[in-house]
Amino acid sequence: MDIFIQQIINGLVLGSIYALVALGYTMVYGILGLINFAHGEVVMIGALTALTAIGLLVPSGLPGPVVVLGGLLIAIPVCMAVGFSIERIAYRPLRNAPRLAPLITAIGVSIVLQQLAMMGWGRNYHTFPAILPTTPHQVFGAAITDLQILIVVTAAVLMAALLWLITRTRLGRAMRATSENPAVARLMGVDVDRVIAFTFVLGSALAAVAGVMVAANYSIAHYAMGFMLGLKAFTAAVLGGIGNVGGAMLGGLLLGIIESLGAGYIGDLTGGFLGSHYQDVFAFFVLILVLVFRPSGLMGEKVAERA
Amino acid sequence: MLEVRGLTVHYGGIRAVKGIDLDIAAGEKVALIGANGAGKTSTLKALARMLPAGGEVRFDGGDISHAPPHTLVGRGLALVPEGRGVFARLSVRENLDMGAYARDDRAAIAADLDRVYTLLPRLKERAGQTAGTLSGGEQQMVAIGRALMSRPRLLLLDEPSMGLSPVMVDTVFGVIRDIARDGVTLLLVEQNARLALSLCDRGYVMDSGRITLAANSAELLDNPAVRAAYLGE
Numbered sequence: 001m002d003i004f005i006q007q008i009i010n011g012l013v014l015g016s017i018y019a020l021v022a023l024g025y026t027m028v029y030g031i032l033g034l035i036n037f038a039h040g041e042v043v044m045i046g047a048l049t050a051l052t053a054i055g056l057l058v059p060s061g062l063p064g065p066v067v068v069l070g071g072l073l074i075a076i077p078v079c080m081a082v083g084f085s086i087e088r089i090a091y092r093p094l095r096n097a098p099r100l101a102p103l104i105t106a107i108g109v110s111i112v113l114q115q116l117a118m119m120g121w122g123r124n125y126h127t128f129p130a131i132l133p134t135t136p137h138q139v140f141g142a143a144i145t146d147l148q149i150l151i152v153v154t155a156a157v158l159m160a161a162l163l164w165l166i167t168r169t170r171l172g173r174a175m176r177a178t179s180e181n182p183a184v185a186r187l188m189g190v191d192v193d194r195v196i197a198f199t200f201v202l203g204s205a206l207a208a209v210a211g212v213m214v215a216a217n218y219s220i221a222h223y224a225m226g227f228m229l230g231l232k233a234f235t236a237a238v239l240g241g242i243g244n245v246g247g248a249m250l251g252g253l254l255l256g257i258i259e260s261l262g263a264g265y266i267g268d269l270t271g272g273f274l275g276s277h278y279q280d281v282f283a284f285f286v287l288i289l290v291l292v293f294r295p296s297g298l299m300g301e302k303v304a305e306r307a
Numbered sequence: 308m309l310e311v312r313g314l315t316v317h318y319g320g321i322r323a324v325k326g327i328d329l330d331i332a333a334g335e336k337v338a339l340i341g342a343n344g345a346g347k348t349s350t351l352k353a354l355a356r357m358l359p360a361g362g363e364v365r366f367d368g369g370d371i372s373h374a375p376p377h378t379l380v381g382r383g384l385a386l387v388p389e390g391r392g393v394f395a396r397l398s399v400r401e402n403l404d405m406g407a408y409a410r411d412d413r414a415a416i417a418a419d420l421d422r423v424y425t426l427l428p429r430l431k432e433r434a435g436q437t438a439g440t441l442s443g444g445e446q447q448m449v450a451i452g453r454a455l456m457s458r459p460r461l462l463l464l465d466e467p468s469m470g471l472s473p474v475m476v477d478t479v480f481g482v483i484r485d486i487a488r489d490g491v492t493l494l495l496v497e498q499n500a501r502l503a504l505s506l507c508d509r510g511y512v513m514d515s516g517r518i519t520l521a522a523n524s525a526e527l528l529d530n531p532a533v534r535a536a537y538l539g540e
Contacts, residue, residue, distance in 0.1 A: 186377045187392075189377050189378070190377055191375075
């Protein structure tokens, strides 16, 4: 039983991170119908930027949480700038091109960013310094650290804020209108290019936070970390119903929990044949099941192809 | 108020609008009638800069031929698009709020919302409902109410009667009449020529991308060619 609870806790932490990243995929898809495969790379840039900043801040002797916050406050604007540039340079010129062109470009951007990161940060793993308290709290026989609590709470607050922005503000209304019909949104006076740019910047800010969370949670970051993370978050977005913001949140949390439970029990399930390092299997098994049985996702509506 | 000179629209190699001139004075109600494919919708879309177009369009004396499309509503030009174009996943109220997107005079916006609700009481009843769940006629009301929320001085209407029941057509045209009475200048595109001409002061007849006739409504209604081609007589 305590393994079950432990895996649920781990899954919530992981799922919170997936959800933040999945939001970036789903918001861009909702507005442009584009899968921004470079989004995972933005997470990676966030993680490595923060680690570099943290490395510079550690000698200052400031308390650990302040140092991490400092890293975060540097990573966020860097990622926002990266997201803005990606849209401007790679996607905007292809706005009216056939759908396949921006998709291939997205993969290209992903490769370019990864290679640039490798040149800048090298091929080595960067470790997260041990500056955060790691004393576990006991909950129903399972352990949860301050960091894990912080990750879940931060993600929850950010998602609540995002929902408020999208459903309650003028800008959010313009985003939803643009996602439904950009031509008519323009008639209403919406500067569609700006809304699209804002969507990328917003998604990238969330990606930066997620990147720092991943680095802190696994104590490690690497130039290639964005690929798998991006694929998982994309899976989460599809699971929830791509284009649907609530769906990305739900899909992220569900995928995190499924994966954690899978990792916890895969040994028992296969009689010890497969170990917990096969946990990635579950995410993609979920992706296949969703694509086969419910392509519109849990919360997605059946959407007709745009004319 | 609106002066159009040599307006052209191309779709690839096909010329949909072949150099037309239009003049609309402030307070006028003008109909643009013609058969399917005559270029009426293309003309309206070009005026609202939803399509790339050639020629010159002056609105209130200013050249808007190259104005970014999202700036037009702020100048007082609104379009109720073909097929209504309501935001189906937004509520009726949110659709109306989108109409006032370019404005920031909150008190006046609230007053205009009241006015739209008075003009279209159905929208008030359905304010919280998702626009996609409304009937076609109600959606047309949303589209018209939304355009009014921008407080337009020139309102372009594209086939507001399309797909509506006769009763709903009467209702919608009643509302359009009320709007005109408030002094909003109208350019109305309609396939239902009789309906359009009964409301407007004068009309242009469009055929194969050209204006073939321009006269006041009474003359057009009496014109044998118009009667034969567009009034089904």
